[in-house]
Amino acid sequence: MDDDYVRVEQEGAKLKLNQVFAYVNVKKIDDIDILLPRSRHNNEPRTLSSLDLSIDDAIWILDSLRELFSISDNNEQKRLMTMLLLEWGRDRIYNWFRGSQHHARQSIKLRTTIGDFSRPEDRRGNKPLDNQIELAVYNFYTSGEISRETSYKKQVIHPSPSRTPIPLRFLHLTIGETFEQFKMKYPNMEIGRSKFFSLRPTWVRERTPHESYVEIQNSVSWSIWKKLNSRYELLHLTGIFRALLEEIDDLWPNFITHSFHTREQRDYIALIKEKSSITTFAVVQQATIFTVYIRIGEEHRNLVIISDYLAHDTRFVYSGQKIIIDFLRKEYPNIFKINYVSDGASAHFKNKHNIHNLTHHHQDFQIEASCSFSSSGHGKGPCDGVGAVVKSTTTQHLLKDGSNASFSTSKQFFEWCVEKNDRMVVARSRRMEASNWSSTYMFEPNHPLEVRWLSADVINNEFENRLMPRWNLLFSK
Known part of the structure; x- marks a missing residue:
């Protein structure tokens, strides 16, 4: 249709609209164009050349x-x-x-x-949860002070969609107590109990107590460890039910004290990890001194020390510290303090010789250090996981290749571990947003396990030349 016909149609529409507007006491319009949708095009169409495209x-x-x-x-x-x-x-x-x-x-x-x-x-009554709150809940569930990783290598699940095997973790508290701990730590985050429960990762489980019942009878039997003649023995006792309650009541103060120490030490270790940065770190040693877990800020490294020295004593710890510090000086030259975290094994960690060595740490290695001991029964930790990886990989190797693949010496086992881990990977958290990943810190490629050899001759020489004269002075005072 031509422009004249369009103009006549528009004038007729304007006349009818003005009649309606007059009926409802609305001001008349003079130009029909103000009611028509405006095109995004200008009067003169733009070209790609004008956009330099x-x-x-x-x-x-x-x-x-x-x-x-x-x-x-x-x-x-x-x-x-x-x-x-x-x-x-x-x-x-x-x-x-x-x-x-x-x-x-x-x-x-x-x-x-x-x-x-x-x-x-979004006009729904319940607003969607903020992504930062979901991330905080995930990190809270998977943190060391809230849950622990299983030490059983077969306890893994394969969650979708990646189907990557993830070891199970078990909560230290009930799910309700865990929620209360979250509210105390993050009082400004608004989240309901049911939503908090639903955000629990599938590999984080509650501790399931064994199904049992207590049948109250006049005569009951129980087992208890007792110290007899400087030795602890397991005794099987039989008596009335009231005697059992009295036995439990006598042990209750010790249990409360032990529980308090365990929780306080767990919180302190978590605080060290939280404050860790690129210039400070925590070394976690547990159960066995051959495995070392190193935490530097958000990055972590795994170190395995293999030696033909069979005694688990302070001599080995001192020589192992030299290997740890040499590794850290090479990889992280700006570090100025070390936090050693270990269990309370008195044979090699929690004894006067190791504490005496700690007072000379700066003199020996030119770096400050502190030491923390966890209570007994504290559960498994990263060092146990590193040891489990080494033993599991070795077991699979021996089962696959048979007796011909067995190791005749510890040195041969060390060389096999070095060859097995001779590849580079980039360590990264399981759940980290890409925006934070690129703007914070890019981790350098490294070996999944850093394997080092420590000879028994080196340990004995360091003991004779340095430790024995130092400890003799300690005894003479």
């Missing part, structure tokens, strides 16, 4: 826009659809983006009511 560049940008649409969530897809022309209509909009008619319809409604690039308003 080639046809190939424009096609690549449009294809990237479609790809962005395909990986976006529902709300973001509706938002992206609002950039297209109203004149296209619903069918052309969803066909170009390869979306849905519902999204196209909602995008047209958003653009006409709110504007371009507007987001749909």
Whole structure:
């Protein structure tokens, strides 16, 4: 149709609208164009040359826009659809983006009511949980002070979609007590109990007590460790039920004290890890002195020391510390303090010789150090996991290749471990957002296990030349 016919139609529409407006006491309009949708095009169409774009560049940008649409969530897809022309209509909009008619319809409604690039308003009563709160809950569940990793290598699950094996973790407290601990640590985060329970990772489990019952009878039997003649022996006792209750009541103060020490030490170790940075770190040694877990800020390293020295004593600890410090000086030259965290084994850790060596630590190694001991029954830790990896890998190797693959000497076992771990990987947390990953710290490739050899001759020489004269002075005072 020509322009004259369009103008006549518009004038007729204006006349009818003014008649309606007069009936409802609304001001008349003089120009019908103010009621018509405005096109995004200017009077003079723009060209690619005015945008300094080639046809190939424009096609690549449009294809990237479609790809962005395909990986976006529902709300973001509706938002992206609002950039297209109203004149296209619903069918052309969803066909170009390869979306849905519902999204196209909602995008047209958003653009006409709110504007371009507007987001749909969530009018539900319960607002979606913030991503930062979800991440805080995940990190809380998987932290060492809330749950511990299993030491049984077969206790793993394969969660979807990656199906990567993840070892199980067990909560130290009940799920209700864990929620109360979270509220105490993060009082400003608003989250309900049921939502907190639902965010628990599938590999974090509650401790399931054995199904048992107590049948109250006049005569009962129980077992207890007793110290007899400087030795602890397991005694099997029989008596009345009241005697059992009195026995439990006598041991209750010791249990409360032990529980308090365990929790306080666990919180202190967690505080050391939290304050750890690129210039300070914590070395966690547990159960066996052959495995070392090193934590430097968000990064961690695993060190395995293999030796033909068979005694578990302070001599080995001192020589092992030299290997640890040499490794750290090479990899992290800016470190100025070491925090040693170990169990309370008196044979090699918690004794006067090791404490005396700690007072000479700065003199021997030119670096400050502190030492913390965990209570007995504290559970498994990273060092146990490192040892489990070494033993599990060795067991599979021997079962696969038979007796011909057996090791005749400890040195041969060390050489096999070095060869097995002769590859580079990049350690990274299981759940870390990409934005934080690129802007904080890029970890350097390293070996999954750093394997070092410590000869018995070296240990004996260091004892005769350094430790024995020092300890003799200690006894003479």
